[in-house]
Amino acid sequence: MQYNHIEIEKKWQDFWNKNQTFKASNESEKPKYYVLDMFPYPSGAGLHVGHPLGYIASDIYARYKRHKGFNVLHPQGYDSFGLPAEQYAIQTGQHPAKTTEENIKTYRRQLDRIGFSFDWSREVRTSNPEYYKWTQWIFIQLFNSWYNKDSDKAEDIATLIKIFKKDGNATVNAVCDENIKSFTAEEWKAFTKAEQEQILLQYRLTFLSDTEVNWCPALGTVLANDEIVNGVSERGGHPVVRKKMTQWSMRISAYAQRLLDGLSTIDWPQPLKDSQTNWIGKSVGAMVSFEVLSPALSEGKGEKSDSKKTLGYMTGGNNSYLLLEKAKEMRANPTPAEAILWKHLKGKKLKSKFRQQHLINDFIVDFVCLSKKLIIEVDGKIHDYQLEKDEARTLELEQKSGFKVIRFKNEEVIGDIDAVLSKIDSELSNQAFLLSKLEEKKGDNNHKQANVTVSLSSGKGLRDRISVFTTRPDTIFGVSFMTLAPEHELVAKITTDAQKAAVEAYVQATAKRSERDRMADVKTISGVFTGAYAIHPFTGKQIPIWIGDYVLANYGTGAVMAVPCGDQRDYDFAKHFDIEIPNIFENVDISEAAHTDKEGTVIANSDFLSGLSYKKALKLAIFELEKMGAGYGKINYRLRDAVFSRQRYWGEPFPVYYKDGMPQMIDAKHLPIVLPEVEKYLPTEDGKPPLGNATEWAWDTRANKVVSNDKLKNKTVYPLELNTMPGWAGSSWYFNRYMDSNNEGEFASKEALDYWKDVDLYIGGSEHATGHLLYARFWQKFLFDRGIVPVDEFAKKLINQGMILGTSAFVYRVHKIRCFNGDKYIGSTKRLSYDIKKEIFVSKDFDNQELFKKKLLENAPNTSNQKIIDLYKEVTENIDDFKIEFLYSKLHVKVQYVNSSDELNIEELKKDKEFGKDYIDAEFILEDGVYKVGREVEKMSKSKLNVLNPDEVCKEYGADSLRLFEMFLGPLEQAKPWKTSGISGVSSFLKKLWKLYFNGEIFEVSDAAPTKDELKTLHKTIKKVEEDIENFSFNTSVSTFMIAVNELTALKCNKRAILEPLAILVSPYAPHIAEELWSLLGHTKSIATTDFPVFEEKHLVESSKTYPVSFNGKMRFTMDLSLDLSKDEIEKAVMAHEKTIAQLAGREPKKVIIVPGKIINIVG
């Protein structure tokens, strides 16, 4: 009987389906085993042969575990919400539910055809209301929870309210929004309901907030960081911009540390763990706070008191460096008149503080009262370099900077100091009045006025502070400047007048640059000095504050303390702008680059830190900072809270309505809130998400149901949330649902959750490393905290299957033929593809000059291409020795039309529905009678025409062949190219296997006792296959089967005692043929749960060994020796061997190494 894969596979697929062979029970005596695949998004294109790779591996494992006596849960379903269906809906108007349904049908048909042992009775679809009901329910749980850092877990929000009522929020140690105002219990009780809600929202694990989001205008939605690749959307490649929107967010940052810690408890691939670790981005260091010297715009205006010594007196402009030196010099050498006036001004006799020889923008003024904006100039001494500018400078100072300038002559000061002082006094009070007027005006937000006074406002009690996060507080004495992100809120506040223009220009230029530009351009160093200075907390030194786009606004505090000697970016920046680079490392050369090593580095020039190692200095620096209140130790995470709103239609609706602008959860018992029908799937005209198109989308709090928007005027009807949930919502918990997927009353029953607990083996692609797999871990930990699930990691072991690559095929279209006479170019056809109707394709290796010519000569007379005919005439008639060069372009061609020898089936290609017409008139220049295509390994994709449908493979070779071949290609985790030609190997293996059980056309197995050799082959195979499956080394066990079948064929073995266990061994890999043989062997039940054959060592025991005999480690020959021999006996036998004597050629061996049962090595 012939092996007929089509009949057999259909038969057994129907059998499994009818008998529910793989239905898992939630109650069993057997130990449980849960094997899961990352569920697919059902795309319209269906499966290609690359997709089932992981499914085949997990299916083999699941089937193996059933043979090994486990109760196996192996479910499958669909992640059926998603963008493609919605995009399709936008284009065609078809409801996404409809296209999704159709796509799922295709997927199911394709999956069934490969013979997977899925328990389809547990299928889930994230877009089913019965499923997303529970996604909504989890959202409510998150909303009703806060993260208590003291217990280090999520707790019910009620426990927080209890604390608020008792103690206010002072004692609460929670993960929450920044800048929360503190309140007492009394204050809490006095708050309105809305105020309380507002506060609670700052603590909830899912919360509304105005977030800077990645807005993709082309898709009309917000994207998560992991949905953006190189600054454009992952799907479609559309540009993405930053935008502020009110969004639901998930406080995943609360779990940063636990997500990190959990990684060490799970058996996941190291690269995947690494990328999660990287994504969470933990860094240990310190927050350091620097005082800013420049006065602040927003505070202290109009204050009378300027007595504090903490005045912002740094009012210099661009040339401050130069002028400051000059000013110092002039202060030290006053004219007599200046000296007299200073004596009267400095003691605050006029109740206002004056400064002498002070820098205002780019001018040095003699005396100034900053608080009253009064400048006093004493003429007479010639400021040679600025004399001619006096008029201009008065104008500048008065009009631009808002100062009043009064001048006295030397004689006035010396002659009548009292009159001078009285004049100054009256001007001071005038100024005070004017300034207070100005202050009132500024209430109208007059920006221009604000600018005028920006750097010149009076002092105030509190200075601005810049907080920075650093991982290297040990290098604090190496700080020589600070850099703020251009978007930093203090930038506008501290920038001096003179620097205003430059800073603003820079900030604007940065804002205009897209994220993409900024990322692509890492090398350009840019920045601007703000004119402001900060004070070093330890040395008190003034540190210039710069802005630069190498500092990111949304990381840390958006500011850095720059330590150029210890950080390469700071170093580059300092070099570029010629900023000081103090060296604070012992015996380290920093003339070429920063010294970034930590280990083994000793700190120097750093006061109390000098001489300490990195580790000690780090601790001491933090200790000292904490002592003086200038900083504290801190752990920072890169992980941001996850934005959870999408402006899309095809996703889970939120169970949320808005009452007085505050979000309200709908009671769980009214779930699911079903996605409403809309006419259009696009955003509304006023920019609301697609759900804004729904006419029935309001919540009636009395009837507890969704009602028409018309009823919104009713007091008890409120608008529903218009956003939907992101793609990862449904996939973050589906593995739990499979445990009890038909439960209508619960997320999953406690019994089911306690029985199945977690996924034992999870297989899927590595592209989910920082998306699905991080969010799912987050939700699992949350559900664990709230006592809903019994374990806090959902998957014990995870394997990333590698991609199957396609082997693209190319044809070479000639677009030009160039002719040479010797080396001399004599002409070419011009752009053939435009000139002629007939395209010309040359075979891949058709580069033989003689053949070229011959072909040209043969073909030219027949071609309709006039250019070729002309050229042909020219060269054949006039030139004896001509050379030809073909210029061609490479075109993808469907791999279906290429056979295993890379030969193109031109006839079939011409009949192709899609592309046939492009080739119908084409002329193919063959080599040796065939057209050979070029081949290249590329990612399997529709556009590269290298996609193979598993249906076609199943039809031609069978599902069992497909399964074996996918495994045989190479290690599961590795990327490997698909070459259909290779499948004949596994296909003929199956035929050989089949033949073992047959004598010609008749099924015939013998009950005779097996021979020693037969048993040896069987048990060798059992051992190897078992080891391989346990190690997920599926490719090698396919080889093992082949070896076994080859050996048994050679032994002409047809013994039941061998062939029965062999069928079981093969069954996880090739289940259809195994079932068929099993039933032919007389069994009436499925092979699926038959016990796996037991390996017996005794069948492998040998009496002799073929020893490899090596000389200096190189194997030269082998010899058979009994395993009973002692070392000495072996040595004697080896030394007596004629080849040994020949090898040694008379030399005496220095040493003979003998490892009994292994090797013999002769050294000498």
Place this chain on the structure above:
RNA sequence: GCUCGAGUGGCGGAAUUGGUAGACGCGCUGGAUUCAAAAUCCAGUUCUUUCGGGAGUGUGGGUUCGAUUCCCACCUCGAGUACCA
């Protein structure tokens, strides 16, 4: 740049704690069968060779009786990630 992974015939790949490098399969070559083809079966297939042998797992060193395997340095390719302070 950083992190991780990988380099073995014409190709996919195999090789246990360091112990016969190239299993198994594809492809190729020759042969058998056939009117012929497909299918099937048999033999060969790392390179080199004076047919004794010699060389050989990205390169160069090292450890060892013995290295594809362990260590060091470098080169190449792939994946992820990126001004992360």
